[in-house]
Amino acid sequence: MGTSCEAAEESDSSAQPLRSHRLDDVSFGMLCSTGERLGATRTLLDAEYSRRLLLLRVLVDEVSSRPSAIGPLAPAHDAWDLLARAQRQRPEAVHRLLMDPQTGLWAAHVLRRLRGSEDGDAPLWSDVGQLHALAAAGAVLAGVDFRILVPARDGAVLLPCLGRAQSAATEPWGVAEVSAHDGTARVRTQHDGPAVDVPRDATQDAPGWSGMRRLSVSHAGLTLNLTVDDLARYPVIAGTAGPDRLDEAGLRHWRRGLDRAWALLVEDHRESAAALAAGLFSLVPLPSAERFRPRSASASEAFGCVMISAPDAQVADDEAAVELAVTLVHEFRHTLLNGLMHLTPLADDCPDLFHAPWRDDPRPLSGVLHGAFAFSGVARFWRDRSARDSGSARERARFEFALWRRESRATLETLHTHPALTATGRRLVRALLADIRSWDGEPVPETSLLLAERAAAHQRSAWRAHHMAPDEATVRAAADSWLRGTRPPLAVTEESGGDVVTDPAGCRLDAYAHLVRLRITDPHAFAEARDGGPRPKDVTPADLAYVAGDSDTAAALYAEETSRPAAWGGLGLLLGHRGVAQRPELLRAVSRAITRSSGQTPPPAELADWLARAWDGDGAHSGSGSMSQSARCSQSTA
Template sequence: MGTSCEAAEEPENSAHPLRPHRLDDVSFGMLCSAGEARPATRTLLDAEYSRRLLLLRVLVDEVCAHPASVGDLDPAREAWDLLARAQRQRPEAVHRLLMAPQTGLWAAHALRRLRGAQDEEAPLWSDVGGLHALAAAGAVLAGLDFRIRVPAREGAVLLPCLGQAQWDAREPWGVAEVGAHDGTARVRTQGEGPVVQVPTDAAQDGPGWTGLRRLSLSHRGLTLTLTVDDLARYPVIAGTAGPGRLDETALRRWRRGLDRAWRLLVEDHRDSAEALAAGLFSLIPLPPAERFRPRSASASEAFGCVMLSAPEAHVPDAEAAVELAVTLVHEFRHTLLNGLMHLTPLAEDCPDLFHAPWRDDPRPLSGVLHGAFAFSGVARFWRERCARDSGSARERAHFEFALWRREARATLEILHPHPALTATGRRLVRALLADIRSWDADPVPETTLRLAERAAAHQRAAWRAHHVVPAEPTVRAAADAWLRGTRPPLAVTDETGGDVVTDPAGCRLDAFAHLVRLRITDPQAFAGARTGGPRPKDVTPADLAWVAGERTEAAALYAEETARPAAWGGLGLLHGRRGVAERPELLRAVSAAIARGSGRIPPPAELADWLAAAWDDDGGHSGSGSMSQSARWSQSTA
């Protein structure tokens, strides 16, 4: 780093920080894969470090151009100079500091605020002052003697990569001083307030100090070091609450769970483990989630960070280890794709919304591409488990592999011809497709294949019933024909999806797959749910009956549940006739229109039979298509 608002120096033997990065063909080929590789990860890390330095340089230039943005803090130039001193003293420590996921989130947030693109309650200087806190943390790590003023929020000063000083405060926003002399660092409040000493090992708690703890997991010569960031100030997902501090019991539980997952990854998924060891830096812990439905997230500005829910305490250790391992792989693949997208665009702007089989809500093109990349890796993970697991664990692995192989391939085949993909994006999709198609001959039991097909169809039908709005003239014509007692109009066979309008009530649409997992891994719990015991959230008796193989019972129960949109999806699929199974939203909309016109709700099964006759009459008309095809490009962002 220089001595003024200019670009940073880089540690010896590394890429020049301001040199544009390009992926060589070997690294790009590794990324265009359903697997993960350490060399490609390191290439992205080099590029991300350059990007962080550029982002920091732009931010400092903006602050220097608007000196009032620092409020009562020291001038930005002084903070920059201190960070430069720290880098000269301990370049590797400052490198780690700048690559910390919270540094990326802070820098992007502060720059948006400086440019007026984002408002919030905190004063601007409090966010801009993250630069001063960054410099203070770098100086502590480098062992410098220094003093600098930093922002305090509700009596707390957060020093990146170190921890947080805390005291009672009456005001939400304030200024404190961080200083060090002869290796002892302290945080002082203004005036005669308290002084908090930073412990020699900052990861340890002390009087007024909460340390940022790290876990080091080692197995067979491979180590994963993670910051457990339960002090994170800038959210990975905008608008979400920050994590709560883990007590020692919860921290031990996380350590045990991660250790088991890491052993499994190193033993059975070595390439993935090597990539994770190189590029996964921090974990923001979330409370336990529902079984088979872990919550996780990542963000483009937080390279190497994953938000992740804790495994449930009552879940068997082996199941929890696999769930945690595959979720780490899943989110890390999002990190890799974010890194690639920082180097080159994969798609142009596109207004359409799409069905993504791993999500409840409609997704933009970039989101679907992200999911397809991530779930290609998920399918690969379960493919490996098919070869290594036994008993019910292997049965579940076969189901997950069959499901995600199918869903990732179907999504990629829809993406591949999309005109909004760039040449690089199309090359990525083509390579992922080649990987997945190479697994076509992998054996999966026939019954498991059928379950995967039904789970995929059930999720897609439920999604359409919630989010797809058919064309009003088609719905009105069909309702009028029913009320007149005539056959349905052939126009319904040309109805290819109408608009996509996000329904916030469309949640947990994976009910069928969720129940298949429960039936495989815990038959007793599944049987209990069938007989009145505890049921997973948003699972109904109809869903349970269908997964149990009771199709007639399930159809009757879905007919009683039609106030719930997803029930129309199940009803249409169980009806099993062309058109109706693929257009549950049309069946639902026509039923509602008939009820409005007559004051009576038509019997759902009778209506489904009647409407299906349109496809019987069309003589093989091709307008029905498949659900994934028909919802491709005619979607709206309304």
């Protein structure tokens, strides 16, 4: 497709297509920030477009060298030539088509299939043939006359950026003819059978046609245009089911929610809004999620796409608008970092797993870096809100700012000395750290700081109780000492690492922070939960008592809940023993070892008192709540 395509033909690999396409220092400096900048976004968009062209060129060349991969369809170069014709006629339409997140997901998936690193549920030719559907969509958008065969699945033909034609055909993997003449496009899935006409406005539904609808919201001169991608063939998160088609009521609900969230972003976070308006392209809608726990996701190959749960219709409009706005910022920052990582590596391979305070599960180094980049922006968002909001909204913003400033800084401080970071990765981390440290002097009420400290400690303790496995020899020695009635061995103070053993049952470990949000925002609902009424999922009476400030009751209740690993975390914190508070996994493991040996379970509080004696007067340190470089990974589960 013009000079861009000629440049692409010089590359023989899709794995390293953009090493020569570098961010200039100004753009990189803008990206190394807790804020979102339009200039950096535009630079990444240009780079991503070049990458898409290269991926397509490599794909066409690989398919052309393997004629069997195309099945009953025309040669790949025929589809490429049609796409090139469309680009010459309407380059902006083809640019939009190639930058569609589904194009990125499809191209990456097909290249992995061609190279044997991934399987698929469709015949290879059907996946490869989406190139022909892409060319057909480009030709329709450009108003080019054409005729081409494309894949059909259960009688459905998906034309990227346009919509889906559905016929009565039942063949699971068939072909259909797409054609256009004098501005009229149609899809025919059966020879001499009825055709489905593509409406002039393809976003509208018509007989046999489901349009790819768009949401456009404007405020104070800034417009956000998003495709509502509820027809996607390639999931943003591999292995997940595609979204359900939104009905008209659902579409209206999304439009109202986006209207309010966009107005808030433009009015109070305009620089971020300008970047989002340039770099967000599509929205994959998910059903409403639990209050204060919106579901969202993004993917490296789906630049500009966000999966987000619908705004909560059961909460006040202001709360829903803020929640959607911060979620958009959060996921957009993942998109930005994905774009940077397509240009240059930020870390070398690293086998270790780490604690990430925004996740329930242990994370690889790249995942922690992603989260730190995203949540440093979340901290900035709440910092701005705490200066603008009032009443309970301001109280919540102060708590969120204190929490995410604290957690982002702690994570970045762990990362910035890690030897697996590249020079670019270190530069990014240090710039983010400098941004966050510049907020140190900003006043935050002591109450907010204390709640943030407790929420961070509670999540970390629960995480350790689920995912850390202390040294078995140390555990056995401690259990034997308890059973003999002697002092705990000093070894428990010296062993501060252990294995990271992912426990899939470790879910919703943010119970303390979740309840703080509820208590601030909806004190009536919090009081009802304490009185035995409805309470958030996986929250226990002990958690409610702890957040309410009733520490004695909370400790007693946690002691009754020790079949639940996270209860050991809360119990250790409330008992307040040095070492034990930071090592709930050790307390839990010793208790289980004693029970196995003696058949009797020791009283948790007594065991904690006894184990804490190991630290008395010896000056030993119990170790960090974060995983060290030497922490070992395990694929087994607790």
